Amino acid sequence: MNTAIDHATSRDFLESLFQAAIAAAKPEDCVARNLPERPKGRTVVIGAGKAAASMARGVEQNWDGPLCGAVVTRYGYGVPTSRIEVIEAAHPVPDQAGMLAAQRILDLVSDLTADDLVICLISGGGSALLPLPLDGITLDEKQAVNRALLASGATISEMNCIRRHLSKIKGGRLAAACYPARVVSLMISDIPGDMPVDIASGPTVGDPTSCQDALEIVSRYRIALPDSVLAVLRSGAGESVKPDDPRLLRNELRMIAAPSLSLQAAANLARARGIHAYILGDRWEGEARDVGKVMAGISFQAATQSSPFQLPCVLLSGGETTVTVRGQGRGGRNVEFLLSLALALDSAPGISALAGDTDGVDGMEEIAGAYIDASTLSRAWAKEMQARRFLDGNDAHSFFSALGDSIITGPTLTNVNDFRAVLILPQA
Template sequence: MKDSTSASPSSNVSVSGELDADRLMKRMFNAAIAIAQPSLRVPDFLPTPPRGRLIVIGAGKASAAMAKAVEDHWEGPLEGIVVTRYGYAVPCKRIEIIEAAHPVPDEAGLTAAKRMLQRVSGLTAEDLVLCLISGGGSSLLPLPAEGMTLQDKQDINQALLASGATISEMNCVRRHLSAIKGGRLAAACYPARVVNLIISDVPADAAADIASGPTVPDPTSCADALAVLKRYEIKVSPAVIALLESGRSETFKPDDPRLPHIETHLIATPQLALEAAAREARAAGIEAHILGDSIEGEARDVGAVMAGIAKQVHRRGQPFEPPCILLSGGETTVTIRGNGRGGRNVEFLLSLGVALNGEPEVFAIAGDTDGVDGQEEIAGALLRPDTLSRARELGIRPTDRLENNDAHGFFQALGDSVVTGPTLTNVNDFRAIFIAAQHGNPRSN
């Protein structure tokens, strides 16, 4: 993983020998990303060859890398088409790779969705569709429901992203305003058998929420989608309201006869990534504790709560004895209040820093495992005990930046952003808090 950070002298806290806090946290982040690489995860889940054709389809930030892994380990004939985010393409020989926009969809994604539906039409029961799905697929397959336009989808998507809605709520709306999500793509494959290989980027690994579930049944309803729009006061056209109220855009349910031959495998998950990071910490002699892989809520609120836990560990040795690392994953949300440059991971981290207020011996990293936090090509950032004081020396007020949703601007000014480039996977957010020593028993240089 490449990064744009530069370690300051205060970042070198020695625990269990010569252990650099920054380097340990980056190694953990690297380990979380490495364990979820498609080249490692895909081969063990490949199905047996069908009697008929193998058609490969897919969408998401990891889909091109997944397609390459299929090509590398499949001996028989195959063909297909997948769509991934701009910059995330991996060259394939037999599977066509299309790039499109994320998180706000564009015409390239619309074209890819139409072509994907065409590719799976006219299949037989002897054929097999191998579907490669990862996070990001919702915006990469933006085929609007009947009566809607791409502009409608773009406007609603931007409103959802700014609303503070959870990923489950956002994807409920997206499924019901789509002509390809919510099991519709799987129904288009009928009567062919469908095998899903999925890299999860959502809390609880709910398959219907990963890329809005194009090839799995959906338990939610049009009424649920309407409730989300009302709850977050998202303005949509009368045509959209009428579409949802009529039930014409209802998704495919688990008992639908067109979805009888679907097999789904979660090949990489946030929990898998956190366990890999924990092993990396323990190999360095530091105990790691996984607090949860499905933590949700406002990023700034989660940051404040995590700061309280870190303080209790540092000051009281409860519930864990330092030195130790607190790991967590999931997907927080950000309600946009300002006009700064931010993402949910760096907003969490800045809120954590404000609440810690320079607590000694406490370090942290937060980043998106796909390499993109928010709409910036920045994965996340590092937090150190002197982060706030260094910011103030530069005339930067941390609380002002937090209120303006400008966490990327904050950490970039300090040289503490973490930039990975495309990671070719996506197992959601990664957060690690390192409490290097207990208060009153410092272990520092």
């Protein structure tokens, strides 16, 4: 297989794959292909997530009848709309604006009839953007819960199980509030396995988990929660709407974009450029640094044995890893993966990699991810930077920023979670 990709152009090549993955989840295009038919009655558009505003614009551009509504998205992710109100709020730690937006959305669906249609636009980030706590829990306490969850090392599914049982709107409660109207949820998945109940904590999806399940997760990870929160879980007051609830009978879910489709778009581009592309799956989870070590082992095998992959090749994967925060650094699961990968590869020639979050924000930073190659560690040493110390301090963003290897996209207005690409070139 002939290829024009070499060590000098590997970063540009990997960035082009990342952009192809993001483009495959462009909300306006995905929405246009999946709109339901017009109802006899009103059409109300609601939603939440990092892609919610661009999804709302997609509805407006392709809907041939009257509509109204409101969606909430992350600060900086709003886009101009004419009929659907766009509200911006905080992510990943919720704020007052998000709580007011959640109440506004509930108010919009409070008086619907069986002739009405609700189009619910759901994407990653919606959990933090719909922070309407149950009675007895304050916003400050909900913020404390989110911070504790983000630092716990729990998987996204486990975190969302807890969130569903502390909310007036998650865990199927939003769909129940829309009854008896028909509800069509257009969903962009950022969840390993694309489980609808976990995307934005499932506001329109019946929840098979229980308060007891949430308590077991709290115990497993020794998560310190406010007493009022524990009281809600222990009393059962936070029980969610279950899948067999009759209020969900007219509820339809449509998955319009997902990590697997974005990985396939990147693979298609790589093959068009003469590079063998292998998708290793879109459900990678676990500690980011451990995933980095595993990927290093796979990459070494390919680089030295041309097995089980044919060179030159790119190894693609997605999912959502976790970072158990122990240091005082800036965090970021994609950059922590990359720094661990770089240390495990130990400057092995011919291997470069890019990892980033498709929403443009890795952790708490307005940075999507970063890039590594065989020169990463030597360039760090030249600046008297010890990579191991940065990894131990959960401070990979500072490491890559100092090297000029951060990947900054700005708001992408979509979110299909982590993207990882490892390029392996044959050595002369």
